[in-house]
Amino acid sequence: MSKPYPIIFEPIIKPKVWGGRRLAKYGKHLPADQPVGESWELADLNSTSASGGGGDSAHSPITNGHLAGKTIRDAIALWGDELLGDTKLTDQGGFPLLVKYLDANEHLSIQVHPSPEYAKTNPDAQLKTESWFILEAAPGPNGEPPMIYKGFQEGITKEEIAQAIADGTVPKIMRKELAVAGHCHTLPSGTVHALGAGVLVAEIQTPSDTTFRVYDWTKEYGRDERELHIKQAIECACCEHPPIAMQAKAYMADDMSMMATMPPKMGSTRDRVASTDFYTIDVLSASCASVPIVHADDPGDAPIAVMVPMTMGASMVSESESFDEVMIEPGQTLLVPASIAKDACLRAGPGTEAIVARVV
Numbered sequence: 001m002s003k004p005y006p007i008i009f010e011p012i013i014k015p016k017v018w019g020g021r022r023l024a025k026y027g028k029h030l031p032a033d034q035p036v037g038e039s040w041e042l043a044d045l046n047s048t049s050a051s052g053g054g055g056d057s058a059h060s061p062i063t064n065g066h067l068a069g070k071t072i073r074d075a076i077a078l079w080g081d082e083l084l085g086d087t088k089l090t091d092q093g094g095f096p097l098l099v100k101y102l103d104a105n106e107h108l109s110i111q112v113h114p115s116p117e118y119a120k121t122n123p124d125a126q127l128k129t130e131s132w133f134i135l136e137a138a139p140g141p142n143g144e145p146p147m148i149y150k151g152f153q154e155g156i157t158k159e160e161i162a163q164a165i166a167d168g169t170v171p172k173i174m175r176k177e178l179a180v181a182g183h184c185h186t187l188p189s190g191t192v193h194a195l196g197a198g199v200l201v202a203e204i205q206t207p208s209d210t211t212f213r214v215y216d217w218t219k220e221y222g223r224d225e226r227e228l229h230i231k232q233a234i235e236c237a238c239c240e241h242p243p244i245a246m247q248a249k250a251y252m253a254d255d256m257s258m259m260a261t262m263p264p265k266m267g268s269t270r271d272r273v274a275s276t277d278f279y280t281i282d283v284l285s286a287s288c289a290s291v292p293i294v295h296a297d298d299p300g301d302a303p304i305a306v307m308v309p310m311t312m313g314a315s316m317v318s319e320s321e322s323f324d325e326v327m328i329e330p331g332q333t334l335l336v337p338a339s340i341a342k343d344a345c346l347r348a349g350p351g352t353e354a355i356v357a358r359v360v
Contacts, residue, residue, distance in 0.1 A: 002065070002066040002067065002078070003322075003323065004079050004082045004083060004323070004337035004339050004340055005065050005066075005323040005324065005326065005337075005340070006306075006316045006323065006326045006334045006335070006336045006337075006340075006344065007062045007064060007065065007067060007072075007075060007334065007335050007337075008062070008063050008064045008326070008328075008332050008333070008334050009041060009042055009060040009061065009062060009063065009072070009332075009333055009334075009335070010060065010061040010062075010063050011028055011039040011040065011041055011331075011333075012039070012040035012043060012058055012060065013028060013029070013030065013031065013036055013038075013039055013040075014036065014037060014038035014039070014040065015031060015034040015035060015036050015037065016035060016036065016037025016038060017035065017037075017106075017223060018035070018037055018104060018105060018106040018107065018108055018197075018221075019034075019035035019036045019037030019038070019103050019104070019105055020035055020036070020037075020103045020104070020105030021035070021036065021103075021105075022103045022105075022136065022200055023036055023039050023101055023103050023200075023331075026039070026101060026309055026310070026330065026331035027329055027330045027331030027332065028101075028331060035105060036103065037102060037103060037104070037105075037108075038100050038101065038102055038103075039100060039101040040058060040060070040098070040099075040100050041060070041099040041100060041101065041305075041307065041333035042060050042072065042095070042097065042098065042099035042305055042333055042335060043058040043059065043060050043072075043098050043099075043207070044058070044059055044060065044071075044072045044073055044076075044090075044094035044095035044098075044207065045057060045058045045059070045092075045094055045098070045207055045209065046092045046093075046094065047209075059071040059072055059073045060072045062074075062075065064326065065326075072095055072335070073093075073094070073095075075335075075337075076089070076095065079337060079339075081338075081339075082337055082338065082339040083303055083335075083337040083338060083339070084303060084337075084338060085300065085301030085302050085303060085337075085338025085339065085341075086300040086301050086302060086338070087302050087303060087338065087359045090207060094207060095207070096206065096207060096278065096359055097204060097205070097206070097207065097278075097279060097305060097357060097359060098204075098205050098206070098207040098208075099202075099203070099204055099205075099305050099307065099333055099357065100202070100203040100205070101135075101200070101201070101202055101203070101307075101309075101331075102132070102195060102200065102201050102203055103200045104195045104196060104197055104198065104199050104200065104201075105140070105141060105197060105198070106140065106141065106197045106217065106220075106221050107140070107144075107149075107194055107195070107196055107197050107217045107220070107221070108194050108195045108196075109194060109213045109214075109215060109216045109217065109226070110149060110170050110171065110174065110192060110193070110194040110213070110214050110215040110216075111192070111193065111194065111211050111212060111213045111214065111233075112190065112191065112192045112193070112211075112212050112214070112233050112236050112237055113127065113128035113130075113189045113190070113191075113208060113210055113211060113212070113236070114126065114127055114128070114189055114190070114208075114210050114212075114232075114236055115189060115190030115235070115236040115237075115238060116189065116190065118190075118232070118235055118236045119189075124210075125210045126206075126207075126208035126209070126210050127189040127206060127208055128189050128205055128206055128208035128209075128210065128211075129186070129187065129188050129189050129205065129206050129276055129277075129278055130186070130187050130203055130204065130205035130206070131184055131185065131186040131187070131203065131204045131205070131273075131274040131276070131279075131281055132148070132184065132185045132187070132195065132199075132201040132202075132203055133183075133184045133201055133202045133203075133204075133248075133273060133274075133281065133283070133355055134148075134179050134180060134181050134182065134183050134184070134185075134199060134200075134201050135181060135200050135201060135202060135309055136181060136198075136199070136200040137178075137179035137180060137181050137198060137199050137200075138198040139197075139198050140196070140197025140198040141197065142197075142220070144196070144197050144198070145178060145196075145198075146178065146179040146196050146197065146198035146199045147176050147177065147178060147179060147196035147197075147199075148176070148177045148178075148179050148185050148193075148195065148196060148199070148245075149171070149174045149175070149176055149192075149193055149194040149195075149196060150174075150175060150177070150185060150187055150191055150192075150193045150242045151174070151175045151191055151192060151193070151238070151239075151240070151241060151242040152173055152174060152175055152192065152237075152239055153173055153174070153175055154241075156173050156239055157239065158234055158237065158239065160173065161173070161192075161234055161237055161239075162230075162234050165214050165215070165228070165230050165233070165234070168215070170214055170215040171215065174192070174194075175241075175242070177245065179196060179198070179199045180245075180247075182247055182248045183245040183246070183247050183248075184245060184246045184247070184248070184273035184274050184281060184283075185242075185243075185245050186242075186243050186246075186274045186276060187242065187243075188238070188242070188243070188276070189206075189208075190236050190237065190238040191238055191242050192214065192233070192237050192238070193242075194215075202307050202309065202355050204274070204279055204281055204305070204355075204357045206278050206279075211229075212229035212232040212233040212236060213226065213227070213228050213229055213233070214228055214229070214230065214233045215228075216228070246271075246272070246273040246274060247271075247273070248271040248273050248283035248353075249269055249271050249285075268284065268285055268286045268287070268289040268291040269284070269285040270282050270283070270284050270285075270291070270295065271283045272295075276360070277360060278359070278360055279357050279358060279359055279360055280295075280298070280357070280358050280360060281355060281356065281357050281358075282295060282355075282356045282358075283353060283354070283355055283356070284346060284353060284354045284356055285352075285353045286314070286346045286347070286348040286352055286353070286354065287348060287349070287350050287351060287352055287353075288348070288349060288350055289347075289348065290317065290345045290346070290347040290348075291345060291346050291348075292319075292342070292344070292345050293306060293316075293336060293341065293344050293345065293346055293354075293356050294341050294342050294344070294358070295358075298358060301338040301339070301341070301342075302338050302341065302358050302359045302360070303335055303336060303337055303338045303341065303358075303359060304335070304336040304341045304344070304356060304357070304358050305333065305334070305335050305336075305356070305357040305358075306333065306334045306335075306336060306346065306354050306355070306356050306357075307333045307354060307355040307356075307357075308328050308330065308331070308332055308333070308334075308346075308352065308353075308354045308355075309330070309331060309353075309355070310330050310331075310351070310352070310353075311328060311329075311330050311348060311349070311351070311352040312349045312350050312351050312352060313348065313349035313352070314327075314328040314346060314347065314348040314349065314352045314354075315327045315328055315346075315347050315348075316328065316334060316336065316344055316345070316346060316347075317344070317345050317347045318340065318343050318344060318345075319343050319344075319345060320343050322340050322343050323340055323344075325347075
């Protein structure tokens with residue numbers, strides 16, 4: 001049996017009507033002449049919804065080492081607790097995180113995922129807590145400023161939400177924030193939300209595909225109408241103030257040419273930008289340095305997902321040579337098994353930062 005090592009995945013590309021073409025500069029091979037909205041970097045789902053993942057199963061293929069050509073599900077079966085540590089699989093036997101890049105050329109639909117109360121009485125509905133770490137924020141195709149829509153304005157009631165859905169005025173009652181690169185927005189399940197046009201994010205989420213849509217911007221972008229899920233959305237919608245955005249002190253440059261002209265930053269920094277009941281997210285700056293991927297204060301053993309959106313040269317190395325060095329290309333995502341995570345370091349040249357997600 002092969003020893004655990006950091007595994008790299010082949011992205012699963014998802015064309016979307018609201019998508020763009022920016023993921024190409026993150027190393028993604030995009031189909032010609034199609035808007036691409038999502039790159040699923042780490043997925044382990046037995047099924048997906050027709051409007052979300054396309055209706056098929058999604059098990060990320062491995063591209064490196066002895067398991068090349070196998071999938072994340074095969075790695076779990078082979079390595080077991082060496083990969084998972086203290087982590088529990090989903091009820092469907094899958095890995096408990098879904099990791100993506102999202103490129104919103106247009107506004108995504110305003111939607112909500114099941115609230116904890118709704119999920120308790122609807123066994124098929126799965127909670128979905130998600131975090132968006134903003135990599136790029138630019139005006140949309142109609143000159144609209146890049147925005148994050150999350151939650152409702154102060155004092156909005158369920159009755160007013162229902163009336164706004166009926167009137168087609170949901171955006172007017174939403175809480176809006178200007179999207180800023182380096183900020184991380186965490187959206188607990190039950191938070192009504194939408195990613196705004198011009199925003200590109202790395203997304204860490206619990207692996208649920210249950211979504212209730214309440215507004216789809218059909219007039220603004222001339223889209224075909226899609227089904228709305230009004231009754232479910234109103235029942236799930238949380239009227240409380242959503243968590244405030246967390247900021248990373250150092251964050252990714254959005255263009256490799258910019259990185260080439262930036263002076264090297266020696267040493268490393270670590271900023272925790274999300275802490276939930278399901279995962280934590282740190283942003284590491286490892287420019288001209290080698291930095292452990294596990295935070296010294298994190299308890300237990302857990303696998304670590306590492307996204308490296310841009311790099312001028314990076315690799316994953318072992319302090320005790322428990323695994324061979326793994327080279328990282330721009331845009332690649334790795335999963336570091338729990339048994340070697342505390343021994344793993346990100347070694348990087350100038351201008352490299354990484355998004356590090358740890359299962360709780």
